[in-house]
Amino acid sequence: MVRIGIDLGATNIAVGVVTDEGKILHKAESPTLASRPWRPVVDDMISLSRRALDEAGFKADDLRSIGVGVPGTAIGGMVVFCTNLGWHDVPLERVFREAIDKPLYIDNDANVAGLAEAMAGVSAGVPNSVFLTLGTGLGGGIIINKKIYTGAHGVGGELGHLTFVADGEMCTCGKRGCLERYASATGMIRLGGEAIRTHPHSALAIEAEQNPSNLTAKMIVDHAKDGDPTAMMVFDQYTHYLAQGINSIISFIDPDMIVLGGGVSKAGAFLLDAVRLALKNYIFFRTLPYADIELATLGNDAGIIGAAMLGE
Numbered sequence: 001m002v003r004i005g006i007d008l009g010a011t012n013i014a015v016g017v018v019t020d021e022g023k024i025l026h027k028a029e030s031p032t033l034a035s036r037p038w039r040p041v042v043d044d045m046i047s048l049s050r051r052a053l054d055e056a057g058f059k060a061d062d063l064r065s066i067g068v069g070v071p072g073t074a075i076g077g078m079v080v081f082c083t084n085l086g087w088h089d090v091p092l093e094r095v096f097r098e099a100i101d102k103p104l105y106i107d108n109d110a111n112v113a114g115l116a117e118a119m120a121g122v123s124a125g126v127p128n129s130v131f132l133t134l135g136t137g138l139g140g141g142i143i144i145n146k147k148i149y150t151g152a153h154g155v156g157g158e159l160g161h162l163t164f165v166a167d168g169e170m171c172t173c174g175k176r177g178c179l180e181r182y183a184s185a186t187g188m189i190r191l192g193g194e195a196i197r198t199h200p201h202s203a204l205a206i207e208a209e210q211n212p213s214n215l216t217a218k219m220i221v222d223h224a225k226d227g228d229p230t231a232m233m234v235f236d237q238y239t240h241y242l243a244q245g246i247n248s249i250i251s252f253i254d255p256d257m258i259v260l261g262g263g264v265s266k267a268g269a270f271l272l273d274a275v276r277l278a279l280k281n282y283i284f285f286r287t288l289p290y291a292d293i294e295l296a297t298l299g300n301d302a303g304i305i306g307a308a309m310l311g312e
Contacts, residue, residue, distance in 0.1 A: 001064040002056070003311055004049050007109065007303030008070050010034045010084040013041070014300070015048040017056040018308035022062075024121035024301055026056035038090045046099045065311030067104040068092065068215070069112035069303045071139075075154045079106065080273060105310035109133075111148045111157050112306030113296070114141025117259050119309050121298045126256035130249055132159065134242070134264035137167055137172070138180035138187075142253065148310075160184065164241075183242040185217035185264050191234045192220045202230035221267045235274070243278035250283070250290050261296030268295065 002025065007014040012037060013032050016024045028048045032041060045068070070092075072082025077093025093104045108117075114123075114131025119290070123129035123278060131141035140159025142149040150156040160180035161173055168177030169190070181187055193212030196205035204223045208214040219240075223231035246258055276293050283290055298305060 005304040005308030016304035067310035074167035110139025114154040116306030135262040135264035247282035
């Protein structure tokens with residue numbers, strides 16, 4: 001028996017045929033084309049699932065379950081809110097099972113990535129972990145005793161929307177001051193934009209042609225690694241914001257490990273060392289042990305593996 005895992009993103013749909021042990025046997029992908037209504041997107045997910053299963057040499061009778069990771073909130077079989085896709089109250093389970101009558105499980109994409117790392121990645125050796133995906137936004141996945149924790153109303157892992165700065169930067173969710181406005185790649189780019197306005201002759205500003213819209217998080221990290229003082233200042237501010245957010249998570253969850261994934265995590269040891277160092281300034285009780293901070297190891301496959309693992 002095999003499982004199907006679907007990683008639904010605003011840019012790409014990735015589907016994998018996965019073993020019970022979390023090994024991907026075959027993948028199929030296509031662009032999401034997120035500006036479309038939800039139904040054509042779901043139809044593409046169904047078509048890709050059938051294609052992946054067929055190309056891997058399996059039939060529907062070999063399929064145990066289907067799992068879907070979505071960039072939003074799901075309750076039961078319904079995707080209730082998915083801002084990057086413009087989805088509200090999409091009956092994903094009903095539509096999917098009309099086409100492929102197998103058990104369907106849905107959860108937030110950061111949750112399923114956290115589950116993947118807990119089952120087959122860097123946090124596989126500990127029971128309790130928190131996964132943070134540092135990308136355009138900041139997603140969170142809480143894993144307690146190797147199971148996803150989402151709380152009473154399905155939003156327990158929305159760590160990017162913790163209020164970090166009272167009346168701070170406007171967030172895409174409609175609130176102000178959310179952690180993701182400060183500790184995501186977008187947050188780093190915003191800090192970089194402010195910095196190059198006041199340091200127009202820095203190496204960072206010159207590469208960006210003094211235009212904040214040309215900045216990327218990778219550009220900032222690369223110039224910080226090269227010793228550009230402006231980029232180093234931005235990176236230092238960013239890692240302190242991230243460390244403050246991590247400290248809040250440690251204070252109310254106290255996990256064994258916090259795993260950093262997403263695009264910013266590709267900075268590798270440069271990011272990890274800086275965050276670990278900054279975190280020491282904020283830990284409540286420094287003589288007590290606290291969560292290990294580690295980098296995710298499964299990369300882009302985490303969404304597929306974790307989604308597949310949602311099934312029993």
